[in-house]
Amino acid sequence: MPVAQIIFNALLLTMLYALVSSGLTLVLGIARIVNFAHGALYMLGAYVAYYVFQEAGLPFPLALALSVLSVGLFGILIDKLLFRRLAGQFFAAVIVSLGLVFFVEGGGALIFSEQERSIAPFVSGNVDIFGATLSVERIIVIFAGAFVMLALFWFINHTKQGAAMRAVAQDSEAATLQGVNFNYTSALAMGIGAGLAGFAGALLAPVFGVVDPYMGQTIMFKAILVITVGGFGSVPGAFTAALIIGFVESFGFWYVEHWVTAMLFGLVIIVLLIRPRGILGKEYIMRH
Amino acid sequence: MQRKLTFIIFCLILLVLGPLLSNQPYWMHVVIICIYSSILAMSWLLILKIGHLSLAHAAFMGVGGIASALIVTKAGISFWLALPLSGLITAIIALILGFPLLRVKGIYFLIITFAFNELFVIIIRNWKFLGGYVGLIGVPRPNAIGAIDFSSKVHYYYLILFLAAVTVITLYRIYTSRIGRIFTSIGEDEDLARSIGIDVIRYKLIAFSIGCFFAGITGSFLVHYLNFAGAELFTTWQSLYIQIYAIVGGMVSVIGGPIVGAFSLILLTEFLDIPIKAQPLVYAAILILIIFFLRNGLISLPQRILAWRLRLLRLLERNIKHETA
Numbered sequence: 289m290p291v292a293q294i295i296f297n298a299l300l301l302t303m304l305y306a307l308v309s310s311g312l313t314l315v316l317g318i319a320r321i322v323n324f325a326h327g328a329l330y331m332l333g334a335y336v337a338y339y340v341f342q343e344a345g346l347p348f349p350l351a352l353a354l355s356v357l358s359v360g361l362f363g364i365l366i367d368k369l370l371f372r373r374l375a376g377q378f379f380a381a382v383i384v385s386l387g388l389v390f391f392v393e394g395g396g397a398l399i400f401s402e403q404e405r406s407i408a409p410f411v412s413g414n415v416d417i418f419g420a421t422l423s424v425e426r427i428i429v430i431f432a433g434a435f436v437m438l439a440l441f442w443f444i445n446h447t448k449q450g451a452a453m454r455a456v457a458q459d460s461e462a463a464t465l466q467g468v469n470f471n472y473t474s475a476l477a478m479g480i481g482a483g484l485a486g487f488a489g490a491l492l493a494p495v496f497g498v499v500d501p502y503m504g505q506t507i508m509f510k511a512i513l514v515i516t517v518g519g520f521g522s523v524p525g526a527f528t529a530a531l532i533i534g535f536v537e538s539f540g541f542w543y544v545e546h547w548v549t550a551m552l553f554g555l556v557i558i559v560l561l562i563r564p565r566g567i568l569g570k571e572y573i574m575r576h
Numbered sequence: 577m578q579r580k581l582t583f584i585i586f587c588l589i590l591l592v593l594g595p596l597l598s599n600q601p602y603w604m605h606v607v608i609i610c611i612y613s614s615i616l617a618m619s620w621l622l623i624l625k626i627g628h629l630s631l632a633h634a635a636f637m638g639v640g641g642i643a644s645a646l647i648v649t650k651a652g653i654s655f656w657l658a659l660p661l662s663g664l665i666t667a668i669i670a671l672i673l674g675f676p677l678l679r680v681k682g683i684y685f686l687i688i689t690f691a692f693n694e695l696f697v698i699i700i701r702n703w704k705f706l707g708g709y710v711g712l713i714g715v716p717r718p719n720a721i722g723a724i725d726f727s728s729k730v731h732y733y734y735l736i737l738f739l740a741a742v743t744v745i746t747l748y749r750i751y752t753s754r755i756g757r758i759f760t761s762i763g764e765d766e767d768l769a770r771s772i773g774i775d776v777i778r779y780k781l782i783a784f785s786i787g788c789f790f791a792g793i794t795g796s797f798l799v800h801y802l803n804f805a806g807a808e809l810f811t812t813w814q815s816l817y818i819q820i821y822a823i824v825g826g827m828v829s830v831i832g833g834p835i836v837g838a839f840s841l842i843l844l845t846e847f848l849d850i851p852i853k854a855q856p857l858v859y860a861a862i863l864i865l866i867i868f869f870l871r872n873g874l875i876s877l878p879q880r881i882l883a884w885r886l887r888l889l890r891l892l893e894r895n896i897k898h899e900t901a
Binding site for chain 2: 322373387390391398509516547556561
């Protein structure tokens with residue numbers, strides 16, 4: 289069993305899940321929205337990267353930047369147009385976010401065609417570490433992911449806007465009393481969350497090699513597992529859970545292949561039964 | 577009230593005599609889809625009534641469908657026995673899963689049913705016995721009863737109409753009975769219901785099982801109609817469709833709403849010739865518009881128009897008084 293290979297793969301998955309789930313859990317904790325369309329945002333990021341990098345042949349970092357910007361802006365648009373109007377109506381917001389999945393993925397299928405497109409890796413070459421052959425591309429992706437996560441942590445914990453977000457997540461009313469602009473913070477959270485999803489989509493697209501309009505669905509599934517285990521609204525929780533799930537999946541896949549998904553699901557059920565708030569989450573309060 | 581009753585009776589007559597007017601297989605097919613989608617939407621709404629938004633309804637349809645396909649092909653049992661049996665199996669699985677799932681708050685339930693549907697599809701696709709990637713093919717037609725051998729769509733039409741009638745009557749009886757009121761009270765305020773002594777988890781399980789039972793028998797019908805049982809019929813995407821029918825139709829009317837929603841959306845696609853590719857987009861747009869502008873769904877449209885007319889009248893009245901004053 290090529291342990292190094294499996295660990296390496298686990299790290300890749302961890303970064304992917306951490307990036308996507310952090311965005312999701314951020315939006316959940318601050319804007320109080322379960323954005324089911326988050327996976328679709330991931331897909332959009334991947335497609336932007338496809339068109340910029342693969343089709344237009346522009347440098348990959350540019351593709352990344354454009355993905356983050358466009359998907360992030362799209363996220364803010366969704367927030368302003370749809371979710372802000374449904375503030376406090378949790379149920380309606382969920383329905384709308386589910387409708388958004390249909391809209392974005394259906395729209396994607398219409399515009400991009402259901403045919404999957406392939407993307408070439410952005411760097412080529414492999415290295416040998418500890419007896420495992422690792423592609424340079426994946427190593428870069430892991431480091432890029434880690435860097436962005438660190439940047440996120442820094443932002444949330446050491447900037448004023450980050451403090452505003454934490455305040456809103458804790459108690460939005462008290463936060464507004466302190467002068468925090470709820471709508472602005474909410475939109476910012478949505479923009480960052482969407483940007484993270486777009487970034488992940490763009491970053492991982494050349495690694496996985498293919499994009500199709502429905503690629504967001506599997507990611508959404510995993511992201512949901514991650515935030516449930518990690519705790520709703522908690523970014524460190526999302527990272528920890530991403531780590532756990534990434535490793536369980538990587539090692540599990542080696543032994544039981546596709547059944548690892550059933551294992552993960554079982555894990556989540558257990559978490560829900562024993563500690564529904566997740567590892568690092570606070571009791572999630574639903575505003576009726 | 578009188579107009580509503582007349583309308584319903586008119587629709588019923590149309591439905592029952594429809595095939596005699598035109599037995600074009602294409603339209604038979606479309607209306608069959610409308611009818612079984614209505615059953616799915618109605619049974620889904622029952623689960624929503626107890627306060628849980630289930631995104632796994634298509635998966636439960638799949639449980640019933642695959643169970644039925646296997647029972648008939650592997651055990652050689654007649655469809656007529658397999659149908660209720662698969663419904664029962666689905667209900668039992670719903671009961672087992674519901675036990676841990678219904679204890680958690682709505683948001684968690686939502687998320688976990690979504691995950692369950694995804695999981696279900698993955699399991700089906702990777703287990704040859706349950707169909708594998710291709711699915712179960714060659715699922716036979718329902719066993720013939722006399723001259724009705726299911727070689728024509730008309731036979732399937734009346735079968736699904738019958739099943740729909742059973743569903744409607746059952747749900748109507750449930751909703752107008754004591755148990756129905758318990759369901760509603762649990763849905764409106766779980767804690768309050770518990771505080772007056774209602775065994776919440778027990779009634780949630782009952783409602784959930786009944787809802788999934790109907791999903792299961794619909795699944796059984798579907799696989800024998802299509803002669804096929806594949807994962808693509810039971811995806812999360814399909815669960816979303818079911819939900820859209822129920823909500824666009826109107827959550828306020830537990831039987832009428834889903835039927836109106838399913839029929840309107842599906843017939844809309846047919847009449848406007850909306851390409852399959854654009855369909856999710858159109859449905860999503862309609863859903864979002866409904867949520868923002870017509871929260872209670874299409875079925876509340878006559879009521880809203882009436883209220884709007886009344887307001888207009890009053891406004892005119894006031895203006896006239898102003899003039900004469």
